[in-house]
Amino acid sequence: MGGLTEGVKHLLIINVLLFIGVYLYGDQLYEWLALWFFEHPNFRWWQVVSHMFMHGGVMHIVFNMYALWAFGTPLERVWGRNKFLFFYFSAGFGAALLHTGVNYYFVNEGLNAIIGSGISEKEIFDIVSQGKYSPSWYNMASKDTIDSFLSAFNTPAVGASGAIYGILVAFAFMYSEAELMLIFLPIPIKAKYFVPLLILGDLIFGFTNVNTGIAHFAHVGGALVGFIIMWYWKKNQFNQNRWDR
Template identity: 30%
Template sequence: MDQAAGSTPDARSLPVCYRHPDRETGIRCTRCERPICPECMVSASVGFQCPECVRAGSGTGHTPAATRPRTLAGGTLTADPRLATKILIGVNLAAFLVQQSVGDRFTNRFLLFGGPAHAAYLTGLQGVADGQYYRLLTAMFLHSGYIHILFNMVSLWWIGGPLEAALGRARYLALYFVSGLAGSALTYLLAAPNQPSLGASGAIYGLFAATAVLMRRLNYDLRPVVALLVINLIITFGVPHIAWQAHVGGLVAGAVTGYAMVHAPRRNRALVQYGTCAVVLAVVVVLTLVRTAQLT
């Protein structure tokens, strides 16, 4: 939605959210005109409202489903707007602990390109080309070391939390998994079949792209997120042994899906949002089938 009439945010003098004083914002509640950040804004018939105005407007009775307060992207407001992010971090950490406990026997079974299941009997590598399509998903939850998972989980918390609050839980999870799968598919298509690939970076780059789209939608200053993204891309292409394909695949999928999430018209909004996810997943399937045909 458009920001409050007559206000043009200035990156040098933005007000701060009345509930989160550390967050600058160019959006105000359309009822009380208090500044609100993406985590606090609730989609209304015109513009956005703050949580207090929403509660005051709905009273103490039950709110009909059609008029319940929604996030910017049309998602349902929840008591803990970062719950999905916390769960994703927990799953990643749990998988990493299993990796550290079990070792390569576990990791090779679930990363994108794995070693042979029984090295004494097999010499070839096993992977998606052998019908193990689950690796496109499981590889997203494995990491190569402490620095790898630390960097990814800090990024996931820093970027994912506010994005989940702005999109809503279901749309946020759809964005995360679509971006991660797109990163896996592009890696599978372009990388050598004996090059191990694992990590949540593809999904996180998708969140980066969606955050940039969201900030542009809200007329925020894009320079910080663009600078951070440029630094990460320099690292991606400048440091050896980084699967740049996963980063690029996640980035493109995140930009496309994120645009659909925050720019979909109110009419048929869910159809546009999830339809875009379905199209991206269809591309993932096509890339996977093409590469499998090349390798078999």
């Protein structure tokens, strides 16, 4: 892949610095910069951007930063810095939007069940935002409904994965015949098959609501926006020279 391109290099630096910062300043930085549900007391508007630079553990940041370097570098070499960063952040915003939309569905499903007992929406949010809940809620709806409600409201999203999925889609568009491998499945697979398989896996886990600790619909959102942008650019023969490097 050669040396680091400018955009990728700066993204790597910011991600690593904030990862170190979380260990130095603890939960406060995590609380400020992770993406909370928009009705949670911890939500701030800048989290739509800042969550892309936060990570939940060493392996999380290692895999994301490796993917950013491996797949982002060849794209930036072709596109230039500004076009690459536009694409990267667009995919990240798409990831946040779909993730929040899915959480909105789960929160409202739980709310509608609990409000039926006479308790107000504000009272419910006050209880849940403190990390608490009432065992009686499980008598008003299924366990999955209540658990999904609690998780959607109280679990912040972190990571560059949504933007990375957009990058993967773009890589598959531009280098469809390149052969890629999964660590746990060391079989070469062409990018045009590899990336859709990854997205299919996220869709399956997302729709079956399996608790994997991964924001699967954020991945799908990043991939979807990446696909839309690539399709539009290809269809309209996007003029790369319009972007300053």
